[in-house]
Amino acid sequence: xxxxxxxxxxxxxxxxxxxxxxxxxxxxxxxxxxxxxxxxxxxxxxxxxxxxxxxxxxxxxxxxxxxxxxxxxxxxxxxxxxxxxxxxxxxxxxxxxxxxx
Numbered sequence: 001x002x003x004x005x006x007x008x009x010x011x012x013x014x015x016x017x018x019x020x021x022x023x024x025x026x027x028x029x030x031x032x033x034x035x036x037x038x039x040x041x042x043x044x045x046x047x048x049x050x051x052x053x054x055x056x057x058x059x060x061x062x063x064x065x066x067x068x069x070x071x072x073x074x075x076x077x078x079x080x081x082x083x084x085x086x087x088x089x090x091x092x093x094x095x096x097x098x099x100x101x
Contacts, residue, residue, distance in 0.1 A: 001035040003028055 008028040012019060019027055073086070082089040 001032055001039060003032045003035060 005024050005028050008024060008031055009019075011031070012027075077083050077088070080088045
């Protein structure tokens with residue numbers, strides 16, 4: 001499937017990606033090959049093929065859901081480095097709420 005550099009740039013912007021100008025033709029070519037492969041896969045007749053949910057015969061082993069007494073807050077906070085108002089304080093992970101931080 002033919003795809004243009006502009007379409008590649010549009011898809012990249014939607015995914016919040018950016019490419020150098022010299023990379024764009026290579027990325028466009030690779031994206032075109034991926035779309036060609038998807039188009040080829042769409043031509044395969046899967047009418048009589050049963051749905052596959054898992055490729056292994058694994059079975060989940062579940063335990064009985066029996067309520068238990070939880071650990072006391074005092075015991076939980078024993079190893080917490082810092083605490084305030086009943087919560088564990090952790091270092092901030094965002095810079096002033098800026099997007100992409």
